[in-house]
Amino acid sequence: MPRVGLFIPCYMDQLYPQVAMATLELLERLGCDVHFPSAQTCCGQPMANTGCSDDARPLAEKFLSIFGEYEYVVCPSGSCTAMVTHHYEELLHGRVGYEQLRKKTFELCEFLVDVLKVTRIEGRFPYKVGLHNSCHGLRELRLGSSSEMMVNRFNKAGQLLAGLEGIELVPLQRPDECCGFGGTFAVAEEAVSCMMGLDRIHDHEQAGAEVMTAGDMSCLMHLYGLINRQKKPIQVMHVAEILAGRQPQLKKDS
């Protein structure tokens, strides 16, 4: 039984406990021994992406001391995973255990497909779903092929979702354009950020999506904020929630 340290993004712990719970249940259902080390807080990405490496370093060190002991570290966020696997090098270079930590840390869908070798998850989700490909998962972790690159097409989250009964993944006009969240970018460049978000939502709407899903709740937090302000009917759900069997609360006309 793989012993998994559950790495929950700080904002998810506080604001989206149901997504973290869905991740936990999903991993347990697939036969993992999952622990949530409660000393964890944040991976340090907000500071690192602002350029403040010195402020991010203590958090990276804290992370290593907390998660070093697990066989695997799994996180329902491509962005936070990429922080550990792609950006800790600079902060933890040469530290005992970092190289192992980097190799055993996985984003949720990546862990399911590449480590657990899950080909299909049992479940029913009879809705039209738009898959938003969060950027760091896509272009840093390569959880799917990006539209810019001329390589064989694949998508780990899409492949798992497609196996659900009744689901219809709708085609988007721009399959992997950024939603405009971008961490502090969302407030520093508020105007462009919101325009990007509204454009993403519109793309999913024109494709007929009832639910927008993504591997990163931070993108969905930004999109939900716009959707909720404009009172649009489209719902947002994290991929983990759908894979764990949660259903949307849709206000169906009929």
Place this chain on the structure above:
Amino acid sequence: MSDTLTIHHEHPDNATEFVANDSRAHWHDQSLWFVRSKRDKAASTLPEWEELRARASAIKQHAMSRLGDYLEQFERNATRMGAVVHWARTPAEHNQIVLDILKKHGATKVVKSKSMLTEECHLNPFLERHGVEVVDTDLGEWIVQLRHEPPSHIVMPAIHIKREEIGELFHKHLGTDAGATDPPYLVNAARDELRRKFLNADVGITGVNFAIAETGGFVVCTNEGNADLGVSLPKVHIACMGIEKIIPRAADLGVFLRLLARSATGQPITTYSSHFHGPMSGGEMHIVLVDNGRSDILGSSDFRRSLNCIRCGACMNTCPVYRRSGGHSYETTVPGPIGSILAPSRDAKTHKSLPFACSLCGSCSDVCPVKIDLHTQLLTWRKEIAVRGLLPWKKRLSMKFARILLGSTWLFSTAGKVGRWLVPKLPRFLVYNGLNPWGKQRELPPMPKESFRELYRKRNQSKG
């Protein structure tokens, strides 16, 4: 010399202004997305696309690692064919070299094909101050020149201007019919006027896309043939290039020509790829090699690869921020992702907001035909800006605060608890006001009663 317009604004302010005109911002976004889509289609026709990118990147990195040697080889070979090679460390030196050549020939009328280097050096205003008439003969460049504006894109300089506005501009300057917007009609009017300029020019200036060390020749790529026209009639040709334009061998050229136009506009190749080897008989050819900070970039292992750039503009077309904020919002000659790396190298203080005009989506790095790690370099610039103490105090302070808050598990979970309890109880005006940029167009997330760590603890307790 600073690579900017005179009055400087921060990128978010310019972007906010651009986005305020919603229909125009969407029109701009869609025009450029259309070009990106054409690029995807063109790139997908080559099964070896990714291999070409890797090859181009390797050639450029090799060339940059021996730049001095290749430049001298280029100089020797170009000189052997009768060209005169000049070296300029700064824009001022470059401009003076060009002016001296013009003076020697008593030239007062110059036609110039598109050259971002001469934009970078602000050659036009310099020559105009010295009584020289310079006409940009690339249609887009000419349009922005008539409007007294800098280009907003390096490949499509007038991409921000609508057809109707060009109709008005031509009506004013060329006397075309008022209200005319028919592209063939307007293009013909421009062609007539530009023909006169070509016929009367004393000297032709071009940029350089690729300079080949092995041969001493260089290549200029255009879609309008204006570079050829501009240097075929006047006896004097001045070619201005940044020193990073060098490639080692003629055999390397095919790799770049196949990537350049496909990445830029989705064409298989530019309509004209003009090869120049020495002056025409009885004429003169001058090649001005310009550094302007490139050697400094070459000396930096973090940013060296930005010199791979072949100026295709693909990173602009794909950048979701560029498409929605317009090229002028960057206030640099080269805007977009690559410009946001190059500009701070010259003047970090002035351009400190540019590396943050980016959501770090990484699309630019994946689209770049020479595999510049653009978004990684933008992130590295943010660190540079922080290290140099150029971060705004609000950002600096909030990150220090976050470090303390997130450094302690107890502080973090207590602050979360208080926030989740308090925020829903506050009157709306205390949450949604001018101090909360998140809430201007967005609702805050729902505030759950319990955090995951609380739910997890309860779950474990009930399991016994």
